[in-house]
Amino acid sequence: MNRVVSILLVGLAGALVLSVALGSVPLPLDRVLAALAFQSSQGDELVVWQIRLPRALAAAFVGAALGMSGAALQGLLRNPLAEPGILGVSATAALFATFVLYFGLATAGPLVLPMAAVAGALIATLLVALAAIRTRSVVTLILIGVGLSSFSAAIMALLMNLAPNPFSLADMVNWMLGTVDNRSFDDLIFALPFMAIGVVVLLASRRGLSALALGDEAAEGMGLDLRRQRLAVIIGAGLATGAAVALAGAIGFVGIVAPHLVRPFLRYDPARLLVPSAMLGALILMLADIGVRVLPTDSELKLGVVASLLGAPVFIWIAARRRLA
Amino acid sequence: MSILQASGLSYAVDGKPLVVDAGFSLEPGELTALIGPNGSGKTTLLRLALGLLQAEAGSASIDGEPVARLSPVERARKIAYLPQARPLVWPQPVRAIVSLGRFAYGAALGRLSAGDEAAVSHAIEACQLDGFEERAADTLSGGELARVHLARALAAETPLVIADEPVAALDPRYQHQTMRLFASMAQSGHGVLTVVHDLDLALRYANRVLWMHEGRIVADGTPEDTFTSERLRRVFGIQAEISRNGASFRLDILGPA
Numbered sequence: 001m002n003r004v005v006s007i008l009l010v011g012l013a014g015a016l017v018l019s020v021a022l023g024s025v026p027l028p029l030d031r032v033l034a035a036l037a038f039q040s041s042q043g044d045e046l047v048v049w050q051i052r053l054p055r056a057l058a059a060a061f062v063g064a065a066l067g068m069s070g071a072a073l074q075g076l077l078r079n080p081l082a083e084p085g086i087l088g089v090s091a092t093a094a095l096f097a098t099f100v101l102y103f104g105l106a107t108a109g110p111l112v113l114p115m116a117a118v119a120g121a122l123i124a125t126l127l128v129a130l131a132a133i134r135t136r137s138v139v140t141l142i143l144i145g146v147g148l149s150s151f152s153a154a155i156m157a158l159l160m161n162l163a164p165n166p167f168s169l170a171d172m173v174n175w176m177l178g179t180v181d182n183r184s185f186d187d188l189i190f191a192l193p194f195m196a197i198g199v200v201v202l203l204a205s206r207r208g209l210s211a212l213a214l215g216d217e218a219a220e221g222m223g224l225d226l227r228r229q230r231l232a233v234i235i236g237a238g239l240a241t242g243a244a245v246a247l248a249g250a251i252g253f254v255g256i257v258a259p260h261l262v263r264p265f266l267r268y269d270p271a272r273l274l275v276p277s278a279m280l281g282a283l284i285l286m287l288a289d290i291g292v293r294v295l296p297t298d299s300e301l302k303l304g305v306v307a308s309l310l311g312a313p314v315f316i317w318i319a320a321r322r323r324l325a
Numbered sequence: 326m327s328i329l330q331a332s333g334l335s336y337a338v339d340g341k342p343l344v345v346d347a348g349f350s351l352e353p354g355e356l357t358a359l360i361g362p363n364g365s366g367k368t369t370l371l372r373l374a375l376g377l378l379q380a381e382a383g384s385a386s387i388d389g390e391p392v393a394r395l396s397p398v399e400r401a402r403k404i405a406y407l408p409q410a411r412p413l414v415w416p417q418p419v420r421a422i423v424s425l426g427r428f429a430y431g432a433a434l435g436r437l438s439a440g441d442e443a444a445v446s447h448a449i450e451a452c453q454l455d456g457f458e459e460r461a462a463d464t465l466s467g468g469e470l471a472r473v474h475l476a477r478a479l480a481a482e483t484p485l486v487i488a489d490e491p492v493a494a495l496d497p498r499y500q501h502q503t504m505r506l507f508a509s510m511a512q513s514g515h516g517v518l519t520v521v522h523d524l525d526l527a528l529r530y531a532n533r534v535l536w537m538h539e540g541r542i543v544a545d546g547t548p549e550d551t552f553t554s555e556r557l558r559r560v561f562g563i564q565a566e567i568s569r570n571g572a573s574f575r576l577d578i579l580g581p582a
Binding site: 078079080207210211213214215217218220221222223224225226263267268269270271 | 372375377396397398400401402404405406407408410411412413414415416417418421422425426428429433461474477481
C-alpha cells in the first residue's frame with residue numbers, strides 16, 4: 001500500500017476515535033470502546049451510537065465525496081482550481097434542497113431531499129462541463145462557476161426573503177451554512193447509495209484522467225473515449241456532490257484543498273489522486289467538525305463556515321502560485 | 326497495402342471551407358511530409374483522417390476499416406498521434422508522461438507490464454531523454470518538452486505515426502535527429518506522416534511530400550518531382566531556387582515573391 005494512504009488511514013482512525021470521545025461531555029477512551037461494543041451504560045451508548053458516531057461518519061463521507069469529486073473534476077478540466085464548490089455545483093444542489101424544504105416536499109419521503117440535491121448537482125456539473133468543453137480558458141470556466149454560484153445564492157436569498165415562517169427560514173439557513181449536527185444513521189443510509197454510485201463511477205473512470213493530463217486531443221489520440229470520460233466524471237461528481245449536499249448542506253473548498261495537498265506525494269498523477277484526496281477530505285472535515293464542537297462559542301459554529309474560513313485563503317494561495325500554463 | 330487511406334475529405338466551419346476534397350494514402354516504409362502555409366488546413370486534414378473530427382464528405386480508413394467504426398483504443402493501437410497543441414497541466418515526471426503512450430494497451434501509471442516498460446525505455450532512449458526520466462515537466466525547456474511528447478507518441482509502438490509539427494520547438498541538431506529517427510522508422514517498415522514548416526527538412530528526409538494549399542492537396546509525390554520554383558511561389562508565396570547536385574537537392578529561399 002502507498003505510504004500516503006497508510007498515513008491517511010491512521011489519521012482517519014485517530015480522528016474517528018477523537019470524534020466519538022470529544023464533545024460537550026468528553027468520554028474517556030475506555031468508555032468510548034465499551035460503548036462501541038455495547039458493553040456500557042445506556043447513556044454512553046446513546047451518546048456514541050445515536051449522536052457522535054453518525055455525526056462523525058457524516059462528516060467523513062461528505063469530506064470524502066467532496067475530496068474525490070474535486071480531484072476528478074480537476075483532472076477532467078485540467079485545472080487545479082476546479083471543485084464542486086467553486087464551480088457552483090454545491091450551491092445549485094443546496095438550492096434544489098432548499099426548494100424541497102421551502103415547499104415542504106421533504107415530508108413526502110426520505111429520498112426526496114437527497115434526490116433533489118443530486119439533481120441540482122448534476123444539472124450544475126453538466127452546465128459547467130458544457131462550458132468547459134466550449135472554452136479552453138480556465139478563467140472563463142471559473143467565472144461561469146462564480147456566476148452559477150451567485151445565481152443560486154440569489155434564488156436562495158429570494159426563497160429566504162419569502163420564507164413563510166421563521167422555522168423554514170432557519171432550515172434554509174442551516175442548508176446554506178452546512179452542518180452535520182444532528183445527523184442520524186437514517187440520514188446516512190438515504191444519502192449513501194448516491195454517494196457510493198458516484199464514487200464507483202469516478203473510480204472506474206480514473207485511468208482516463210491521467211491521459212487527459214496531455215490535453216483532450218492527445219488523450220483522444222491515445223485511445224481515450226473523450227465523451228464517455230466526460231460523462232462519467234460529470235455523473236460521478238454530480239452524484240457524490242449531490243449526496244454530500246443532501247447530508248450536510250453546502251460545504252466549500254474541501255474539494256480543492258484536499259487534492260492540492262496530496263498531489264505532490266503522488267507525483268501529480270491525476271488517476272492515483274482520487275483515493276487519497278477522498279481520505280484527506282474526510283480527515284479535514286472530521287477534524288473541522290471536532291473543532292466546531294470543542295470551540296467554546298455561544299452558538300455552535302457551522303461546519304461549512306469553518307471549512308470556508310480555512311479553505312478560501314488556501315484557494316487564493318493555490319491560484320497565486322500555479323506552476324504550469 | 327496502405328495503412329491509412331483517405332479520399333474526398335471535406336470540412337467547413339461557418340461556411341468557410343477548411344479542407345476541400347482531400348485524399349491521400351500512407352504506406353508502410355514511407356516518410357511522408359505534409360507541407361503548406363499557415364492556415365492551409367494541415368491540422369484539420371490530420372484530424373479528419375484520424376476520425377477525431379467528423380468529415381462532412383469523404384471517408385478515411387485504417388487498415389481497410391473505416392475510422393468511424395474503430396473504437397478509440399483500436400485506432401490508438403494502429404496510429405500514434407502527436408498533436409500540435411500539447412498543454413501540460415501537472416508537473417509530472419518525464420517517465421510518467423512517456424508511459425501514457427502505453428494507455429491504449431491498458432497501462433496505468435505504476436502498473437506497467439514488462440513489455441510496456443521496454444517500449445517506454447526504448448522511446449526515451451530514441452528521443453535522447455536518458456537522465457531526464459525523473460525530471461518534473463515544468464523544469465524542462467521547450468525543446469526538451471517537445472521530445473518528451475514525441476517519446477510519448479513513439480512509446481505506443483504503432484505501425485503508423487502521425488506528428489503535427491514535432492520539430493517546431495527544436496534546435497537544428499534535434500530537428501535533424503528527429504527527422505533521421507522518422508526516416509529510420511520508415512526504413513524498418515513503419516509509416517510516418519509529419520507536418521513540417523522547414524522545407525529543407527522535407528526535401529532532405531521525406532520519401533513523399535503532400536502539398537496543401539487553401540484546403541486542397543495540390544501535389545503528392547517525391548520531393549524530386551514536386552519541388553519546383555513555380556510551385557513554391559504559388560503555394561508558399563516565396564521566391565526560391567532548386568538546384569540539383571548529384572543525388573541531392575538544394576533549396577535556396579530568396580525571399581517573399
